[in-house]
Ligand SMILES: CC(=O)N[C@H]1[C@@H](OP(=O)(O)OP(=O)(O)OC[C@H]2O[C@@H](n3ccc(=O)[nH]c3=O)[C@H](O)[C@@H]2O)O[C@H](CO)[C@@H](O)[C@@H]1O
């Protein structure tokens with residue numbers, strides 16, 4: 167288990183470039199299985215989750231070639247269907263959340279798929295009902311194999327249908343869309359998730375010959391086609407990383423410019439930081455965050471205490487609540503952070519409390535933060551990163567703290583942030599990997 171040692175109290179200064187979006191690229195790589203032709207993907211982040219998925223594709227027989235510093239080509243001409251039944255494949259899937267999105271393309275193109283319970287963050291129950299029911303609606307048969315603890319999915323041919331999802335699941339919608347593009351007839355998905363990750367996936371599929379309309383809305387219509395072709399795709403900047411950098415600048419009182427953020431795809435994210443009083447300016451496609459000694463949390467118009475809560479897109483992504491929470495610990499004023507989607511994502515606040523933050527954890531979903539207004543610095547601490555976003559939130563806390571901190575289990579951070587210490591040290595941070 168690797169760790170970071172962080173010397174707190176150093177300001178950042180300069181420019182930083184966000185990596186490609188983790189949650190988009192996981193969908194895009196799975197979608198390359200839908201054609202025997204070559205698909206070139208640019209702006210792929212060099213992070214653990216993505217590298218594990220690329221290796222899994224290679225193991226499945228997909229020809230993967232590195233084309234440039236962050237570009238890869240994928241050619242799924244000779245997929246080894248026997249390997250998909252091996253214990254090795256199933257074990258690898260179980261440690262990677264994104265692997266669940268192999269089901270849709272596999273069953274659509276090859277008529278079968280296998281999956282063990284996929285991994286990812288330990289942030290609460292993460293059910294897969296939306297995926298399974300959606301693909302079943304298209305005509306696939308799901309069997310649970312008790313002995314091997316895996317799901318076996320089979321279909322001669324998928325058939326389009328109407329479905330109303332019970333929740334707007336991000337990976338669930340992606341999975342169903344990838345299955346429906348090769349189904350016979352028309353599929354309509356209502357209450358579809360519509361994050362930029364999904365918009366990008368649908369646009370890429372259309373370039374490959376799919377017929378998807380309603381992109382960016384929660385009502386997708388997909389006319390099935392017989393086959394898809396190769397294409398090129400460029401992944402958007404990672405909006406969660408952009409938000410993490412805004413939070414880092416605010417907490418450390420730093421002036422930074424976040425380059426080429428694809429501002430129009432950030433949705434409500436910049437506004438959510440502004441509600442905490444953080445100043446930020448859109449400059450072309452960059453975000454400039456000025457150095458700020460103090461930032462004051464807004465109240466609602468009726469004078470009541472600000473609540474920041476997650477919601478399906480275009481609401482606020484749950485993946486930034488941990489960062490917003492940590493940033494609030496040094497704001498002026500109070501805020502209620504309400505994590506509606508996940509039930510175990512706020513427990514990391516006990517580490518912030520140890521560092522001197524004023525937080526009341528009301529229940530597993532809600533925490534009230536009473537900001538210090540930079541009048542009292544957090545103390546360096548010794549902590550373990552429980553999940554990817556708590557990990558980055560703890561890193562932000564440590565960077566702003568007095569003294570040195572140590573964060574263990576940084577593999578959780580590496581899942582989603584590329585060479586984070588190298589990039590932050592280049593603009594003034596003092597982080598050592600040991
Ligand atoms: C690899 C990937 O892309 N991971 C993202 C994806 O995970 P993932 O696709 O696994 O998450 P889902 O969108 O399926 O759901 C996440 C959680 O929110 C709950 N839920 C979801 C929709 C809804 O309308 N109401 C509701 O309560 C679900 O029950 C679940 O507990 O989306 C999550 C929600 O944005 C993000 O945190 C993850 O980073």
Ligand SMILES: C=C(OP(=O)(O)O)C(=O)O
Pocket residue numbers: 188189263264285286287289485554555582
């Ligand atoms: C929860 C996340 O990732 P995953 O779905 O891969 O666990 C995340 O990116 O914040």
